[in-house]
Amino acid sequence: MTDPTTAPSGTERPDEGPNPGVAQISHGDVRELRGPLLVMGDVDDVGWDEFATVDFAGRERHGLVLEVDHDLVTLQVLEGTDAMAPGGVRVRFAGRPLRIPVGSGWLGRVCNGRGEPLDGGPPVTGDTTLPVSGWPLNPVYREPPQEPVLTGISVIDALTTLVRGQKLPIFSVPGLPHLTLATQIAAQATSGGTTFRVVFAAMGLTHADIAFVRDRLEERSAAGELVLLINAADDPVIERILTPRIALTIAENLAYTEGHDVLVIMSDMTSYAEAVREVSAARREIPARRGYPGYLYSDLASLYERCGRVRGQQGSVTIVPVLTMPAGDITHPVPDLTGYITEGQIVLSPEVAARGIYPPVDALSSLSRLMRSGAGAGRTREDHLDVAAQVLAALAHARQSAELAELVGAAALSETDRSYIAYRGLLEQGLLNQGHDDRRSLEDTLDRAWSALAALPRRELTMLSTEFLDRYLPSEPEAT
Amino acid sequence: MVAVGKPRTGAIVRVSGPLMEVDGVPDVSMLEVLAVGPQRISAETVAIAGNRATLQAYEYTGGVKVGDTVEATGSQLTGLLGPGLLGAVFDGLMRPLSSAPLWLTQDRTTSTDDPATMERIWTFVPSVAVGDQVSPGDVLGTVPGAGSVEHRALVPPGIFGTLTWLTSEMEVHALDPIARVGTQEVLLSERWPVRAARPFRDRTAGVVPLHTGQRVLDLMYPLARGAAAAVPGGFGTGKTMMLQQIAKWSDADVIVYVGCGERGNEMADVLDGLSQLVDERTGGKLIDRTVIIANTSNMPMMAREASIYTGICVAEYYRDMGYDVVVIADSTSRWAEALREFANRNGDLPAEEGYPANLASELAAFYERAGRVTTLGGQTASVTVIGAVSPPGGDMTEPVTTDTQRFVRCLWLLDRDLAYSRHYPAVSWTGSFTRDEEALGRWHTANGDPGWAPRRARAAALLAEADRLGDLAEIIGANSLPGHERMVLLGGRLLRDGVLMQNALSPNDGFCSAEKGAALLDLVLDVVDTCQQLVERGVSATTIEQADHGPVLRAREETGPADAAGVASRRADVVRKLEELS
């Protein structure tokens, strides 16, 4: 009884079916407009979380039902309530929560945060529709993630290996090249041999950033391997609540029905959380920390937990959320709650950036919790886990040596400490620093790690077996 | 319970996420479970005012409308307790997940009467005879093949008298009668409201350690059977890892692992790990002594609240059979957040950080269900509770952490700095405590290890002194300290790296027997003594510091999990090599 003996029967999701026509009845009794909220009166037969279309001044906006109370219905309007006046509003309810069409029709497309085309093409269609909120995956059907996703970026592949079905966020601060990194991952990532697809959900990005992302991902998009959803900084804020859900619904279908390995990149989750906070404030909910609602943890989990591998099935959903930590504060609710949900974190740091390193990953505070099952013999290379542990331990030592050097001067250091400082230089330039379009093979990456380690006396390499040392350690430190 | 008859129904008047209000259900009672709407979503009554009841929903409420019919079920949230729990996975409402579909949609039935459970066939082996006088807790018989402990079918609470009938069937199902006491039938499985504590005779006074297999806990902050412990720590400090290690290696009879609002991949990992590991004591698999309650963070939030009680209820069921049970809850903070979420939606006045004012009493009530007791059947058994706490921002002054500290016997505080420097388990020796050290010291003395308490006291003193000197060394430089103080610094390092650190992923080091733990600590303390003598004899501190301490530091990895002799045998060699320095 410990695990299901049969694989899940088929891949169909519950209650798939054609989209019913948009309901005809329209309601016009507006009771209140407040922030993104619209309260309608004299409504019946509307369910909680139902989707609605709001007609105002000849244009459509969209809403989700947040509360039904007798004949009152509270909606959050995705495009906001700006300019709306109680007089001319008409609301049509869809009769059920929001669903979107799914399938490979999304691949190669560029759409806005609600999934409407931005690329001049027709609206995306599909044979099936699925509710955007998804359903929780029965944990007994989960397969523990254990194969790597290779990004071609040395610091990630070597030290914080991303694993198929993992959720691994990038923590950054405003001004650092997290978007460049996220885009590079989106452009380069692959998983050994299987079909790989990317869903990139951009939230709250400036137009300059959007141009950069579109340009950089052009190739993968043209190859029909990528879906791009874009909510710009000047697009409606509340729409961001929907964007990741659409991205994940597309991704789950591509993974579990079409059998692809799907990587979902969501940037910037801080912008997403701000939209959640705005709705919460408009509802006058009691905040937990820094104005964010107490349910932010569960809300974020309902997104991040949509990653995974399913027993007996091909595909996988891997999630890389990107978020900026306000004032670089890792205890801020968004990074903090994210860290509680995700399986590790990749931390970017201004200090590393200041040393001229791209990507500016602070390797010592970064961690991929699933790396131990996704790297090593049979996954990447036999020496991978030990080499990564040794690189990090030596880096920690090198940091102390460097601090000591600042206190007492480099001349007063022991020879060992000096070798650690040399090691750090080699590591930073040989392994950690990398070009924006540079894609390195795993062999290359691990060999670079060994080259840096060669700067240390062999007796210092206590985490590596003699066997590995003999096999991989270059005899002379290589200059870079 | 209300007599069966006309269905008692009402109509939904308000829905706000998991909170619903319903009008007009006749005679609805607190905690009664109701079925809502055409999907028959489970919900529980949490407040009644006039003819209006407030419900908390255990499923996603999308699509529930004003006017939807609500039907009272007449019962509270119950678990079906019987053979077949061990090795299985349930959700927070105790519905088997093993037979649930891939995607957990709304329309799952309210009942726990899962066909796979109902159809399963068991053999009942009576151990009483018709005509015997029986009372609650007496063993009626056993059910072979139901996990790694003997499954005992007991006389349920409240049933006394003469045994008038025993089943003669070779094959029985969960809800088949197995015996009759007077006129009352006893079924193979029993329904029990999960929020109600199961009765026992009394709490027992004796203090007996629970061996966790984690050195820092067993040597420094030991836990008694039937006590409660909390593990607070920011994300990535190793809470889950520690709890999983305890689930694997502690010397309890039964483990109930409650994944409360945490990761799905972790549940898969627990299931996978325990299914592969062999239970040394029974030869079976560790999963066969484990019940998993999985309510991951993306499953409905209010079921998270119930899952904690479901876990305790299952634990008490096995306790009543006479077993030592450990309940592991990861994480109690997610449970508290569910309480907060509901209280806020219900408009309750918040106390600190939005938490309801009754947070402390709710936590106390939960941890108080731990205990070592004499069961109704007269056996000594226990429920030990270990809960993870996830303080927001790692802030140990937040309400759940501070309240929890008041109600537990042990606090295993995980320190972010230790975790970042990869010192695992990152149990802080400044912030952790155990309240049972003296009583446990007496137990060890009475059970063959009188050295336990003095050893622990020396280790604690060494750690504190090494910390103090370490701070000083940072200011004036270690080389300016006198030799004997530098030996304290060295000793502190050997103690931390050679004894307290423990690699959960290592086959040799993941589990540590009590004897090996004691041997490792003795080894380090002996080395420290030797080093101090050398300094006294004029050997330079630098020489001693630069000696090869590898054999001490690697002893935990290079000897088997229970190889105390292997550790002890290093002592002579290590000490001799040190003596050669003079």
Ligand SMILES: Nc1ncnc2c1ncn2[C@@H]1O[C@H](COP(=O)(O)OP(=O)(O)O)[C@@H](O)[C@H]1O
């Ligand atoms: N005892 C240990 N041995 C080895 N690694 C550990 C140990 N404890 C924690 N870790 C490491 O720390 C990571 C985070 O631990 P985890 O228990 O998931 O943290 P938390 O539950 O507190 O967020 C693990 O993935 C593992 O890499």
Ligand SMILES: [Mg+2]
């Ligand atoms: Mg955890």
